[in-house]
Structure formats: structure tokens, C-alpha cells
Amino acid sequence: MKTIVTGGAGFIGSHITHRLLHEGHEVVVVDDFNDFYHPAIKHHNLAKIKDHIEIIVADLRDEATVHSIFSRVRPQTTFHLAARAGVRPSILHPRLYLETNINGTFHVLEAARFAACERLIFASSSSVYGLSTNVPFHEDLVLKQTLSPYAATKLAGEQLCGNYSYLYGMRIACLRFFTVYGAGQRPDLAIHSFTDAITHGRPIKRFGSGSTRRDYTFIDDIVQGVMGAMHYNEKYFDIFNLGGHKTTSLAELIALLEKAIGRKAIIEELPEQKGDMPMTYADITKAKQYLDYHPQTSIEIGIPKFVKWYQEYTQTQKSFLSTLIPARHE
Numbered sequence: 175m176k177t178i179v180t181g182g183a184g185f186i187g188s189h190i191t192h193r194l195l196h197e198g199h200e201v202v203v204v205d206d207f208n209d210f211y212h213p214a215i216k217h218h219n220l221a222k223i224k225d226h227i228e229i230i231v232a233d234l235r236d237e238a239t240v241h242s243i244f245s246r247v248r249p250q251t252t253f254h255l256a257a258r259a260g261v262r263p264s265i266l267h268p269r270l271y272l273e274t275n276i277n278g279t280f281h282v283l284e285a286a287r288f289a290a291c292e293r294l295i296f297a298s299s300s301s302v303y304g305l306s307t308n309v310p311f312h313e314d315l316v317l318k319q320t321l322s323p324y325a326a327t328k329l330a331g332e333q334l335c336g337n338y339s340y341l342y343g344m345r346i347a348c349l350r351f352f353t354v355y356g357a358g359q360r361p362d363l364a365i366h367s368f369t370d371a372i373t374h375g376r377p378i379k380r381f382g383s384g385s386t387r388r389d390y391t392f393i394d395d396i397v398q399g400v401m402g403a404m405h406y407n408e409k410y411f412d413i414f415n416l417g418g419h420k421t422t423s424l425a426e427l428i429a430l431l432e433k434a435i436g437r438k439a440i441i442e443e444l445p446e447q448k449g450d451m452p453m454t455y456a457d458i459t460k461a462k463q464y465l466d467y468h469p470q471t472s473i474e475i476g477i478p479k480f481v482k483w484y485q486e487y488t489q490t491q492k493s494f495l496s497t498l499i500p501a502r503h504e
């Protein structure tokens with residue numbers, strides 16, 4: 175199958191790209207390699223397969239370029255993972271998030287429509303659930319209020335996908351990812367930045383009391399769910415949660431990291447941050463039934479796996495990592 179993966183050089187996108195290539199699909203990666211975190215990390219994510227895929231450097235805000243790419247490639251399936259990510263940065267730079275995540279998604283949908291793309295898979299987020307108190311979160315919950323521009327753009331992206339499926343008969347699945355971690359995780363995300371700080375004896379920033387809870391999901395499980403969505407044909411438009419179906423508090427996460435690293439964390443306590451959800455917790459019944467989604471890696475297994483990857487990565491990439499911009503905490 176001929177595929178386009180937007181954001182295919184990023185953390186989740188590069189794992190999807192590797193999997194598609196492994197399964198024999200033709201892959202075109204579209205990524206702008208922006209400096210939200212060091213672009214060299216994204217190049218490193220694709221280093222082993224760069225000679226077997228096409229990589230296009232492009233910004234999805236450029237509508238003409240997006241149309242040109244799709245009209246030439248004419249993909250059968252598009253994986254739209256490109257986005258400006260992060261709750262707190264979106265509060266600081268809302269316009270950038272609106273332009274990239276909403277306008278960019280519109281450009282991808284329009285280009286895919288005109289290129290007669292048969293299927294599109296959209297990467298959404300658990301952030302769309304906002305202050306919902308009915309846990310675990312089910313896809314049919316009425317979503318009345320999001321808590322950040324990032325979350326709003328993801329919910330808007332889902333709505334645009336629903337429009338295009340209804341109006342033009344496009345087969346689209348929106349996948350709500352729940353706090354994804356694993357090998358290659360972005361350096362600004364909590365598990366990676368905490369691991370780096372604890373390892374080097376630097377303080378970690380803990381916002382609030384440590385009682386906030388997250389449904390952490392290992393990258394291998396996310397990839398399995400995305401691949402399942404490739405073959406979903408029940409409805410032309412649908413939404414699925416992809417989570418681990420278990421919550422872990424921030425305090426518990428830090429304890430797991432301390433155990434895996436073999437070193438106590440130095441904690442800098444800070445007030446709770448606006449935009450942060452008190453809890454995320456995925457009901458994955460629907461994904462189990464229709465996507466054959468069965469997460470295998472618990473947080474107790476996944477954290478040591480991540481720490482092992484981090485330690486091996488830093489041993490071989492010390493000079494590379496020394497060039498990175500300072501990590502942000504999310």
C-alpha cells in the first residue's frame with residue numbers, strides 16, 4: 175500500500191513509519207523538522223530506514239505544498255500525526271497551535287480528498303476529555319469544555335474529520351492517544367525529562383502534590399492500535415481510545431523511575447498548572463472489539479524498558495545529546 179505519514183519523523187510517527195516499512199508498504203514521510211525539540215532527534219529516528227522511504231520537508235500550513243505532495247504521491251492511506259504538541263506550550267503560543275493543528279489538518283483533508291485517498295487515520299489526544307469526571311473515559315462522552323488550546327485543536331481536528339467523512343465519503347478513524355511513552359519519546363515529555371534529570375542529579379519539577387493520574391501507554395501498544403485502524407471497515411467515521419486502561423499517579427511514576435534508575439529524585443515542588451487534567455483514564459472496550467487492540471505492556475514493565483533504552487541511547491549518543499536544547503516539562 176502507498177502511504178503518507180505526516181509527522182513521520184517524530185516519536186510516534188517514526189514508530190509507525192518503521193512498522194509500515196516492515197510490513198512492506200511504501201512510505202512517504204512529510205515533516206517540517208521544526209525546532210520544538212532538536213531536529214537532529216527526528217533525523218536520528220529515521221536514520222536506519224532513510225534510504226528505504228521518501229522524506230519530504232514541508233510545513234502543513236502551506237496549502238499549495240500539501241496539495242502538490244498528495245497529488246503526486248496519491249496515497250491509499252494517510253496517517254496524519256503531524257501537530258504542534260503539548261498542553262503548556264499551547265497556552266503560551268495558541269496562534270501557532272491553531273494554525274498548525276487546525277489549518278494544517280484542513281489542508282491534509284482537502285489534499286487527501288482531491289487525491290482520492292481511501293483512508294485517513296487522525297492522531298487525536300486524551301486531552302479532548304478536559305474536566306470530564308465520568309471515568310474511564312468513553313468515546314461517546316459529551317465533551318463540553320477542553321482546558322487548553324492544544325486540546326481544542328485536537329477536538330476541532332476530529333470534527334473536521336467527521337465533516338469530510340460525511341460530506342465526501344472518506345473513511346476516517348480518529349485515535350485518542352493516552353500519554354504515550356517508550357523508546358524514542360520526546361525529550362520534553364515527563365518520563366524522558368524526569369529520567370534525564372534523576373540520572374544526572376538535577377531536580378525534577380513536580381506540579382501539584384503528585385496526585386494527578388495518567389493512563390500511560392507504551393509505544394508498542396499504540397502502534398498495534400494504529401495498525402488495527404488500517405483495517406477497520408465497520409463505519410466510515412469513528413473514534414477510538416488507545417490507552418493502557420490503568421491510571422498511575424505522578425508520585426507513583428516518580429517512584430517507578432527511581433527504582434529503575436537506582437537513584438532518588440530531587441523534587442522541586444511547584445503549584446498545579448492551568449491546562450493540566452486531574453486524570454486521564456481510557457475505556458478501551460471499543461478498540462478491543464473493533465481494532466483487536468490489546469495493550470501488553472504495563473507501566474511496571476514499560477518504565478524499566480524505557481530506562482534501559484535511555485541508558486543505551488545516552489551511552490552511544492553522548493556527543494549528540496550534548497547539542498540538544500534544554501528539555502521542557504509537560
